[in-house]
Structure formats: structure tokens, C-alpha cells
Amino acid sequence: MHIKNYQDLEVWQKAMDLVIMCYKISGTFPKNEVYGLSSQLQRAAVSIPANIAEGRERRYSKEFLQYLSIAYGSLAEVETHIHIAKRLGYINENQFNETLGKTSEIGRMLNGLQKSIKKNI
Numbered sequence: 001m002h003i004k005n006y007q008d009l010e011v012w013q014k015a016m017d018l019v020i021m022c023y024k025i026s027g028t029f030p031k032n033e034v035y036g037l038s039s040q041l042q043r044a045a046v047s048i049p050a051n052i053a054e055g056r057e058r059r060y061s062k063e064f065l066q067y068l069s070i071a072y073g074s075l076a077e078v079e080t081h082i083h084i085a086k087r088l089g090y091i092n093e094n095q096f097n098e099t100l101g102k103t104s105e106i107g108r109m110l111n112g113l114q115k116s117i118k119k120n121i
Contacts (some may be wrong), residue, residue: 009056014102016051022041045098051074061120065118
């Protein structure tokens with residue numbers, strides 16, 4: 001498959017799915033978390049596909065790699081927020097495992113994409 005734009009990237013599509021998961025999960029948090037953990041989780045999740053998209057639309061591979069690195073950092077942030085939510089009892093074991101399964105998959109995809117780009121520089 002030829003990649004025409006960032007929307008064709010499977011990792012971007014999976015990251016968009018993660019955003020929806022995080023919004024649904026954070027919507028169940030206590031109301032006092034609206035400006036706390038809920039907001040942080042949502043912002044970190046949104047940052048992942050946004051950085052993949054912005055990096056893909058840059059002119060140079062090295063810039064794309066930098067944005068993928070930022071996306072990977074945001075992915076780690078999402079995982080941390082999910083761990084915190086679990087420890088606080090805001091999410092159940094199933095939500096925890098499902099979300100971390102998705103972040104793990106996206107992490108592998110980001111690593112693979114980075115390696116592929118580096119190989120072609």
C-alpha cells in the first residue's frame with residue numbers, strides 16, 4: 001500500500017482508536033478529576049496521533065523521526081495515567097489491560113516505523 005498522507009498510516013489509525021478509548025475511560029472518572037487526571041489523560045492521548053500526523057506532513061525524515069519520538073513520549077504518559085487511574089480505582093482490570101494492550105501495540109508500531117525511516121535516511 002502506498003502511503004499518501006498520515007491518515008493512511010495504520011499507527012495513526014490505531015492511535016486515533018486509543019484517543020476514543022481514553023475519552024470513554026476518563027468520562028467515568030469522578031467529577032473532581034475533570035481538570036486533573038482526566039484532562040491529562042485526554043491531552044496525552046490526543047498528542048499521539050497529532051504528532052504522527054504533523055511529523056508525516058513535514059518535508060524531511062529527520063523531522064518525522066523527531067515527531068514520532070514525541071508521540072512515543074506521549075504514549076508513555078498515557079500508560080502512566082492509566083496506571084494511576086487503576087491504582088485510584090477509577091478503572092477496572094479489563095479497562096486497564098485493554099488500554100495497555102493498545103498502547104503496547106502502538107509502541108511496537110512506532111518503533112517499527114522509526115526503524116524503517118532510519119533505514120532509508
